[in-house]
Amino acid sequence: MKLHHRRALFLGAFFLFTVVAPVVILGASGYRYSFQEQVLVPTGTLVLKSYPEGAKIFINRQEEVKRTPAEIQGLSPSRYTLELEADGFRPWRKEVEVQGHRITAEDQILLIPKRIAVSSVLNEEIRTFAVSPDGRNLVYVRPGKSAGKSAGTSDEGESLWLFSLEGEKERLLFPLHTEEKEVLSSDSAINRLLWLMEGQGIAFSVSTAASRRYFILPLSEGGKEGAFEVIPPEKGEIDQWKWSKTGLNLFFMQGRALYRADYGTKSIERVVPDPIQGYSLLDHFVYFVTISPPVLFKQDLGTGERTEIAALPIESEGGLTEQLVLSAHGEIALIDRHKVLWLIDNVPSGRVLPLAGSVQAALFDETGGRLLYQTKQGLIVHYLQEGGTLGAPEAGSYELVVHRRGAVIGPTWYSDQFHILYGADDAVYITETGGQGLPNTYSLLRIPGEAPKFVYHDRDQVYFLFRNRLYQADLAFGKPRSLLGSRS
Template sequence: MTKRIRRILFWSIVAIFIMVTPLFFAYSFGYFFDFSQWHWIKTGSIYLGSSPSGAQVYLNDKLAAGKTPVLLKHLKPGHYTIRIVKDSFASWEKTVGVVSYQVTEFRQIFLPQKEPALSLVGATEAKKMLLFVAPAEKMADAQNYLNQQKINYTGLTLDSDKFYFLKKPGLTLFQKNFTDTDKPQQLSLTNLDTCDCSLGEPQIILGAKGKISLITPEKDLLLLDNQDFRLVQRQVKAAGFDQWADKLFISTLTNELWVYFLAPTGSQPFHSAGENIFLTRFSTPIGAVAWYLDNHQILFEHDHRLKMIEIDNRDSKNIFDLLPVRDTEIFADFNAQKIYLKNENQIYSLGLKKT
């Protein structure tokens, strides 16, 4: 090899190094060169976390490297179809938008077991847990107290150590401890004179951190806020707080499911306090509704099937068809991390995860 050829090779390598090095550093900092438009593009990322973990990820129908939890990096801005798959579990799919300089996060993906396990709960255990039925002794104690005090009331509701009622006339909300001798404590200042109790009994709904809501006989959902009831939504059939009373599910007489946020969310998708988001609508009535244990999915009965819907409203919502049920009551025991179903006079423990 002559000296001239060696010099040409050397400077060729130097030139290639000079051209490639900026590309390498640009890619490492999240940039992508679009040759079709001949300019640099700042890429984005998608973070995917699932329960159970270890699920495969398909990006636009192509298997991606790594399993959940996983960060998909160096993605051009745009929309991608993501599918999460794991053997023996239902798959999850959503169209995801990617934005430059940002990580789009899906941290609460839940994959229910394809064939959920139902375990019959014995009558003794069911009675001990006081599932679905208010403790008769405590209910009688509360009624006896109110009658002895000659209090005209409606909407009597029990908690573990308290009972709540609306005092007539005016329907002012009170609470009373079972164990002390103090007078009932007034919780609301404004009267609900517009409520017509001839249409039915108001339903008091209790949540953590002292949160209380109310469904009036006219089917208006009210929330107690600084000792005043304010309207949240009309034509409400049922509602319930999640474990931390940060959210309310709302089931309407028009066969819709909504989620009302009482506090801002700290992770994606971001929601502000007071935001009410629509989840789904059916042409036939929705039965029993309850929060799932992770507070990010909702269980409900529809057309004699137990179903689950995610509350992430980005793109379409994943709805999972779990198993056949009929006239089912659903109870979430957040302390024991168990879901119970009362189906055809039997109580079952529902398993949606493999142990």
């Protein structure tokens, strides 16, 4: 080999080992040389996941080669403008901060279709309805003026019907027998509807100007069982209807007493001997707050054995009721009569911590790690558990996801447990939670001239009434069931 060839080879090798190799090693170690500052700076990683996958990624308006899901490494510490685009979907945009030696994740991005599929469920006028817990059936009230169109119904009052959302079959539920028809008259109204025991029965009330009557009705295939009339132990109405998985039972309060109406035994019994000011059900337990002194208890519905959870720093005056809120995993929150929200440890002698004031409603997500609550300022999420990536909320932190002083209707968690649905004015909205910066909020449906009193079901369907007609909107956005966070 000639001398100048050896010299060129030596210089090339020297360049590789002294210049290129350190750059490669430093890059692999999470560093980059900043020519502007003339120093080595640590780099960060950006993780992007979206549904649908395959969305185009733009960072500071520059399109990336990768598509979602993507891990983009070697980013200098800075604030970046991110944009995702996919055909048929609205663009997603957000500013995020990337820090050195940290992973910044936006891994719950939901791209919203430009058009939401809406369809009519029933071709007749209805007054109210309720969707079963499994999402397969609904019951609805047909106004009295149209009840006479079907055989076997009464022309003098409203009627209650069962409709299968899968088979599109309907069946008259009430009145069906002679004694049931006598309950309804021209001034009767079938009011509150409550599904029982995962859809195996229903409770409802029939009211007139002079009285109100209550019924439990099983929904077997044959439909031969009659309704059981629940006669309140005392005069007056009953409230705080709830159901459990322990049987075809209706739990209710009358005054300060908690009762259980059992369809199987056709009986009514008092569940708790103490006067109480609020209760909630979880599996085979009832949680309740006594009045004097105000103490939170847990009682086994089968054995009657009770456990004291916590003495509560609230007043024990009558007249108003506390709201107990439970998660599926047993986390406990309480809204007292002064609208103060408390978080309570579900263990004997548990801690009682105040969270916020002027709270109107609260709802845990499925994991029990986040608590959504509503105030006059809007919707706030309290994080009980800490995230593991940059920008993820810390345990004990709060996030104002909807800042709105007007009425917010029916806030609830979307099936992925990272978005929230709510109604306002004449629209239904969806908003993000948990990411950096301001959450993206999208209008999904507009119901002109009517308040969006919608019912959302975990099968990603929204049901709503418009001019006394029932409609269904598909919010699955084409997602396969295996991708939905709340599915098993």
